[in-house]
Amino acid sequence: MERFGLVGLPNAGKSSLYNALTGGGALAAPYPFATKDPNIGVAMVPDDRLDRLSEMSKSKKTIHAQVEVVDIGGLVEGASTGEGLGNKFLANIREVDAIVFVLRAFVDDDVVGPSDPLEHLRIVEIELALADLETVEKRLHQTKRAAKLDKSMVAETEALQTAFDHLSEGLPLYRAGLSDDVKETLAPYFLLTNRRVLAVVNVGEDDIDSIPEKEKLVSDEFNNAGDNVEVIGMCIQMEAEAAAIEDPDERKEILEGFGLGEGALFRMVRSAYHLLGLRTYMTTGEQESRAWTFKEGSTAPVCAGRIHGDFQRGFIRAEVINWEELLALGSWNAAKEAGKMRVEGKDYIAQDGDVMEFRFNV
Ligand SMILES: Nc1ncnc2c1ncn2[C@@H]1O[C@H](COP(=O)(O)OP(=O)(O)OP(=O)(O)O)[C@@H](O)[C@H]1O
Numbered sequence: 001m002e003r004f005g006l007v008g009l010p011n012a013g014k015s016s017l018y019n020a021l022t023g024g025g026a027l028a029a030p031y032p033f034a035t036k037d038p039n040i041g042v043a044m045v046p047d048d049r050l051d052r053l054s055e056m057s058k059s060k061k062t063i064h065a066q067v068e069v070v071d072i073g074g075l076v077e078g079a080s081t082g083e084g085l086g087n088k089f090l091a092n093i094r095e096v097d098a099i100v101f102v103l104r105a106f107v108d109d110d111v112v113g114p115s116d117p118l119e120h121l122r123i124v125e126i127e128l129a130l131a132d133l134e135t136v137e138k139r140l141h142q143t144k145r146a147a148k149l150d151k152s153m154v155a156e157t158e159a160l161q162t163a164f165d166h167l168s169e170g171l172p173l174y175r176a177g178l179s180d181d182v183k184e185t186l187a188p189y190f191l192l193t194n195r196r197v198l199a200v201v202n203v204g205e206d207d208i209d210s211i212p213e214k215e216k217l218v219s220d221e222f223n224n225a226g227d228n229v230e231v232i233g234m235c236i237q238m239e240a241e242a243a244a245i246e247d248p249d250e251r252k253e254i255l256e257g258f259g260l261g262e263g264a265l266f267r268m269v270r271s272a273y274h275l276l277g278l279r280t281y282m283t284t285g286e287q288e289s290r291a292w293t294f295k296e297g298s299t300a301p302v303c304a305g306r307i308h309g310d311f312q313r314g315f316i317r318a319e320v321i322n323w324e325e326l327l328a329l330g331s332w333n334a335a336k337e338a339g340k341m342r343v344e345g346k347d348y349i350a351q352d353g354d355v356m357e358f359r360f361n362v
């Protein structure tokens, strides 16, 4: 399962966001370092397309895609050299697929810490870049020596040198405009900044109207990050309160009452999912309708393998139709009879929103 890691200063709202996403019971408290050990939970990826297919098929079960969320302790200036919880927490985020920055913009005198999201961003970025610099420096030292004897080490050495140059200027790698080749060469080092970032700007309850403005403030700051970064503003406190309500209709009412529309959590999970290059295909039937996650560009057999290895090994063909088209036709059988079902082979590149059924033989 893909993992998102929440990163930010103490009291930024990480645990509150974690609770809102996972329904989990992480301690959210108005003092720094409330979180010491990481909380790990599962968040559902909401998808209206799946709900509608499930309704069409009168499915007994509806199973949404899921992602894992990791809530870690707050980081402070000097974390990369051991301040606060120090380097320990950095280890907790090395293995996440995407980093979510939680940047505080709410003002509350009872909750210590700055309320300027740009100050939060500055500290978080410096600490992550410094941690990466340390990793890169150590490794560069070794590969430089090795490259003298072994020419196959040259590309790696060059990639590390490029990373070193950017990081030593305090520039996180997602802002450095690295080529795909360099990025890939660096991938085995699990660098913290060699990946995409979703930044959540956490505004106060009385400040909902300022969300677009705060989003822009932070987006502008990321102007050299290209499409490696997405920014989303929300009031985590209110989103968390709404998310705690079990009844979906009641929750909707509360969100609308707050003036929050469908709520920002759904939007956030979808953005993060998309940012990671993750896509969804669906299966639907009387037993269940289910969303399956695949990496953009995957072939039909790879998608089939998400269900079961045998589906991939013994793949023969896939029957495919776009979800909206299927919905308009009303049922799988109707689509078949109308000749709208496409038969695709092993080279087919799956598309987001495909509904598929696989034929296989093992
Ligand atoms: N948008 C908001 N407006 C007002 N208060 C908020 C908002 N978001 C979070 N808070 C409050 O701020 C405090 C800190 O939140 P939380 O514990 O989630 O932070 P954290 O980032 O997990 O901190 P730590 O790093 O110490 O674990 C909590 O009391 C929480 O209720």
Ligand SMILES: [Mg+2]
Pocket: 014, 015, 016, 027, 028, 034, 035, 072, 073, 074
């Ligand atoms: Mg916390």
